[in-house]
Amino acid sequence: MSHCAKQAARFKPIRLVDMTTRLSQLFLRTLRDNPVDAEVASHRLLVRAGYIRRAAPGIYSWLPLGLNVLRRIEQVVREEMDAIGAQEVHFPALLPKEPYEASGRWKTYGDGIFVLGDRKSEEVEPRVRRPNYLLAPTHEEMFTLLVKDLYSSYKDLPVNLYQIQTKYRDEARPRAGLLRGREFIMKDSYSFAVTDEDQQAAYAAHRAAYIRIFERLGLPAVPVAADNGNMGGSASEEFLFPCEIGEDTFVESDGGYRANVEAVTSVPPEPVEYDDAPAAVVHHTPGTDTIETLVDAANADHGRQDRAWTAADTLKNVVVAVVTPEGERRVAVIAVPGDREVDLKRADATIGAKLGVAGEVSVEAAEAADLAKNPGLVRGYIGPGLSLEAPYLGAESATGIPYLADPRIVSGSRWITGANAQDQHVFGLVAGRDFTWDDTIESVVVRDGDPAPDGSGPLTTRRGIELGHIFMLGRYFSEVLDLKVLDENGKQSTVAMGSYGFGVTRAMAALVEANHDDKGIIWPSTVAPADVHLVATGKGSEVYEAAEKLASELDSAGLKVIYDDRPKVSPGVKFGDAELLGVPTIVVVGRGLSEGKIEVKDRRSGEAQNVALDDAVPHLIERAASLL
RNA sequence: CGGGAAGUAGUUCAGUUUGGUAGAGCGCUCGCUUUGGGAGCGAGAGGUCGCAGGUUCAAAUCCUGUCUUCCCGACCA
Structure with missing residues (x-):
């Protein structure tokens, strides 16, 4: 044993200084006014309480208290990742x-x-x-290349790797503080496997780990079925924290179905017999280039006996422009019931495949120029044509314009729709008899009351903050970056991947959204910057001496203490700051001291009780344990 | 990228209509008083009024241009 090693072996770590955070020393300035640029609660409170400061649009500096909470959140994530056997690495940003x-x-x-x-x-x-x-906005390439660099056999797999790293995205419009920034911290992990079983096991392990993480953080995030983008793969779920200010919209049923609106599928009605349906008739309908005017005109001039026409009786043909990865702009028409709106984002998810375009496409509303290039499209009077023999829309039709239909347009359904001539509409057009379409597409805005695809009841729409996204990546990256291993037959096998993201900084903001009141933040004890916020108030030196002693004892007992020892600060300010900072337990050493009492206050409920100073340490230890 | 709003002290804002020596609250410094709910009195520090050009004897204020920020939307595995 070397001399140094002997020295090291003799060294016993002792705690030289206590870890109490003294507000007289802490780098902190709380703000009484709300920052002018902060709209949402988490942004307002994190800035006011001195956790973060804006450095540039969508970019924040971390102050001591903020960094403390951030590290605690990271630690929860790290522990749960380690628990499923994922191994931490770190790539450059x-x-x-x-x-x-x-x-x-x-x-x-x-x-x-x-x-x-x-x-x-x-x-x-x-x-x-x-x-x-x-x-880097994310690190798929680096993870893939690292595995490729070191591994070449199926025996090495499966393997799960993760990192907690700062990511950069040049958001066109950063907003809401940490919720959508241009710099943010994300945990991203990737699973690499040869077999489907291994891949599914990795997915299931991550899913379970995420549920545990949210439980430990006290964040009621729920998994919802998601769209997996254009990267291929199968299973895909987002973890959304339901919240009014969330940017994602999802649906849920009482029966437990949950899906992002981009991923929800509609339930088509049963096909209808149409043997006895009368022939379609073209009517003159002047000035009816909107659904509303069309319905009015239909009821006024061509009313039916049993009931009035409604927008749901009309077939709306929406012209969209599909921009291919090469930048080519193609026109397509989407048919939806007239009482429905087209959600371009939903159309975006699948339209590329429907039109046979490879890669990522984007769908935009058609502009005047798009219509001008297709003189056959008469705005307000577009329709599929009058007969199957001579279709007007569709890849094989006269115009050659791709024609996609909502799944609700089933065989035998009857419609009022455009006759492709100014002021002309056709009534009683029967789907499957009079017109057809190239393919169906999910594109309409999902409404409250729509049925869940699994039969679990009517859907309601809600907003949520996306905190995690887990999905099977398939083999996109392993193909393009050539990640292959030899399988047990000695053949090259392309590795399947899974991708699992978790927004760490966003979770911190979500925690504040979920846990605050009009006075400030209320941290769950798992991530709070301290266990106890100790306030000394009073004129004599006795309160400060007693508080100092209590802080020291709590610290020795292993509790993290923030101690407001500021001598010339009035009690109101100290109480206000304690509530703003959000430590779950506030302890006041003040006027009760003469009777040997301190006050223990629950930040969330506001309930206070007097406790004998002599019992304070065990009482607070027990309380801290009960909060975890 | 479309629509809206705004740039004045560390911060939250007034002053701009009608051009005339740069203002307030909070915060900060010093002194005295005060100490259980954002204390009082007194004395201070702190600003090229986003930037550039123009009009004028004189511009935070009027004109032109420009930059930036925020909000709504579009976009965003």
């Missing part, structure tokens, strides 16, 4: 562009990433730097 070019994302991410050039990237003439690096 600053990355060369080559891996992203190889995966295609240097282009497809487009304006969404921060790019930059190093000194070698400078062109002599003109003297500009061309980007050859990026600040």
Whole structure:
């Protein structure tokens, strides 16, 4: 044993200083006014309470208390990841562009990433730097390449790797403080497996770990079925925290079905017999280029006996522009019941596949120029045509314009729709008899009351904050980056991947959204910056001496203490700050001291009780334990 | 990228209509008093009024341009 090792072996760590946070020393300034740029509660309170400061739009600096809470959240995530056998690694945030070019994302991410050039990237003439690096928005490429770098056998798999890392996205409009920033911290893990069983096991393990994480954090986030984007793969779920200010919309039924609106599927009605249906008739319907005017005109001039026409009797043909990855702009028509609106985001998810376009497409509302290029489309009077023999819309039709229909348009359903001529509509057009379509598409805005696809009852729509997303990535990245291992037959096998993201900074904001009142934050004890916020108030030196002693004893007992020892600060300010900062237990050493009592106050309920100073330490230890 | 609002002290804001020596609350510094719900009195520090140009004897204020920020929407595995 070396001399140094002997010295080290003799060294016994002792706690030289207590860990109590003294407000007289803490780098903190609480704000009485709400910051002008903060709208949502989490943003307002985290800034006011001195946890974070804005450094640039969507970019925040972390102050001591904020960093403390952030680290505690990270720790929960880390423990649960480790518990399922995932191993922590850490990649740079600053990355060369080559891996992203190889995966295609240097282009497809487009304006969404921060790019930059190093000194070698400078062109002599003109003297500009061309980007050859990026600040990573996520790290799929790096994880994939790292496994490729080191592993080459099926025997090495499965493996789960994760990191907790700062990510950068050039959000067009950062908002709501930590909820949508341009710099944020994310835990992202990836599973690598050869067999489907292993892949599903990794997915299930992550799903269970996420549920435990949310339980431990005290965040009632729920898994909802999600759209897995254009990366392929199968299972995909988001963990949403239901909250009015959330940017995601999801649906749920009483029976427990939950899905993001982008992923929900509609329940088509049964096909209808149409043998006895009368032939379709074209009527002159002047000035009816909207559904509303059309319904009015239909009831006024062509009313039916049994009931009035409604918007649901009309077939709305919505012209959209589909932009391909190459930038080509194609026109398509989507047919939906007239009482429904098209959700371009939902259409976006599947329209590429329906039209046979590879890669990521985007769907936009058609503009005047799009219509002008297709003179056959008469705005307000567009329809599929009058007969199957001569369809007007569809890939095989006269116009060749792709025609996609909502699943509610089933065989035998009867419609009032445009006759492709100014002021002309056709009544009694029967789906399947008079017209057909290239394919169906889920694209209408989901409404409250729509049935759940699994028969579990009517749906209601809610808003939520996306805190996690787990999904099977399939083999997209392993294909493009050539991650293969030898399988047991000695053949090259492309590795299947799973991707599991968790928004750490966003979870912190969500925690505040879920836990605050008009006075300030109310941290769950698992992430609170301390167990006890000790306030000394009174004029004599006795309260400070007693509080100091109590702080020291609590610290020795293993409780984390924030001690407000500021001598010239009035009681009102101290109470206000304690409530703003949000530590779950507030202890006041003050006027009760003469009777040997202190006050123990629950931050959440506001309930206070007097406790004998002599019993304070065990009482608070027990209380802290009961809160966990 | 479309629509709206706003840039004045660390911060929250007034002052701009009608051009005339830069203001208030909170915060900060010093002194005295005060100490269970954001204390009182007194004395201070702190601002190229986003930037550039123009009009004028004179511009925070009027004109032109420009930049930035925030909100709503679009976008966003």
